[in-house]
Amino acid sequence: MKLSLHYQAWRNLRAKPLQTALSLALLGFGVGMVSLMLLTEKQVNDAFERNIKDIDLVLGAKGSPLQLILANVYHIDAPTGNINQRAAEKVLKHPYIDSGIPLAYGDNHEGYRIVGTEHSYVAHYGATLAEGQLWAAPYEVTAGARVAENLGLHVGDTFFSAHGLKDQTDIHTNKTFTVVGILEPSGSVVDQLLLTPMESIWYVHMEDGEVLDPEKREITAMLLKKRNPLAVLTIPNTLRDTNMQVALPAIEVNRMTQQFGLGTSALRAIAMLIMALSFASIFISVLDNIRARRHELALMRTMGGTPGTLYRLLLLEGGLLSVAGTVLGLVLSRVGMTVLSQVVEAQFHYDVAAMGILGSEWALAGAAILVGLLASAIPARRSLRLDISRTLSEA
């Protein structure tokens, strides 16, 4: 017959389903919210850091510097406008600039951006070919791994581009793009792009027979790597009288995460408050148990139970609640992450669904269980001072 203290504690919790459910729900939501925030922060920070890799400056049209970064580094916002290719190449030749990768875009296929660029863009993110080859001629496309998977693209497939970054109404049916290669997953922004030569972007918007003046060619942005740290100070001055600007990804991302930080701090405070309420609930639950079950506890003493046995039993009840609530919280955060990742995937094509347990989550779980045990240990001390004679006389 199973009658261990664990079993007794479990049965005692089951005997009060509403109280147990309330404590579990409070702790589950508290831990779940904090865990979800930790997961989201980790995923967002990882994605930002991965894609910012060695990009010191972004050259683009004047406007919001943050928008320039979000649009051209992360591809989650509309660009600030176009800039002249010749003018951009002049900046590239500045002695403080080491190298640059041009980007030109404005069309999409099924919501995935078609980006005109050079092979150095693929090399920059360390992406490799899974099949086929990199683009060589206009209208040839090498698809990122996630685009290919989600749209079911294979080498040899063809499609039309649509004007805009998401819209599917204005389709350029006169120009056919052909998939010539598929990239391996790289964990970077490249995974969600359709890459093609710059010429594809220019030609797709030209009438048949129209010739584009090389002096008037436009690009959307250029990702720059500096040779000299002074570039950060010098280059903006050289652009003062142009329609161009340079933005620093590290600074803009930092500014953005600080702004997010205000919101996440408020959310974290709410989550902590819910957790504190859950610990109070466990405290009250154990205290109430001692009051309501004092005759049972006294009876157990007459049957050979020591004060230590009763203390361990009450502690186990609080411990089981804490462990179950923490596990529930971690499960809830995974459910939340799955929902969130579907939204992010649909909106920005980013994959943020990481289900592994973070180091910080282990710490959170440990702290939640420890505080839960403390919340039950304090009232459980009353069982050590239980007066059996008086309690049984009251019955």
Next chain:
Amino acid sequence: MRSYIQAHVWAAYLRNMVQVQGVQFQYGEEGPRMTFPDFSCQPGDRMLLLGQSGTGKTTLLHLLCGMLKAQAGILNVAGQDLRAASDREIDNWRGQALGVVFQRAHFVQSLTIQENLALPHQLTQGRVPSEVLDRMGSMLDRLGIAHRAEARPHELSVGEQQRASIARALLHKPQVVFADEPTSALDDHNAAAVMDILDREAAEATLVVVTHDQRLKDRYPHCVTLSPNQA
């Protein structure tokens, strides 16, 4: 520890199973000093501790069970010197050597009847031997509540609860059984039935019935009467 207790139990057989001599008790510093009559029981004896309300029956019962500690006198039960033993020794001794039938049947409400019956073994030995389960089955059968073994305490009638309470007090084969007012709320017929059960099931133990019920006086000639001036 077990062999230590067994040695003491054997010694008690050689002497008295219950020995009360010059026992005095006082609740706190201000409470009245209670003096109890001397008496003793041999192994297998049946005895009545009779007294009206306020004569200190419950206090004496709690002293005999080691729930209270006497300030003076000799108090030996089932080989245990209750004034000398530590709290831990008394806890363990109480679970193994004593069986207590309370006036109101108390149970752990979250456990089934058979789990409640097995609880003393779990608490004192950390496990429930299979022979105890066999003994429990036949005992519940004899008491007519075998079909209620899986029920929760609140699902039983008062009479069934009382029989289950008797089974729990006797299942671990205690040397001494204390019964606190076992017939106080029963009519003559049911009172006799309960006492028949107690006598039968506790045949091998020393039985001490603490009561104000005068009807039991004829049943147990060995009777100690507590008087108000003692309390």
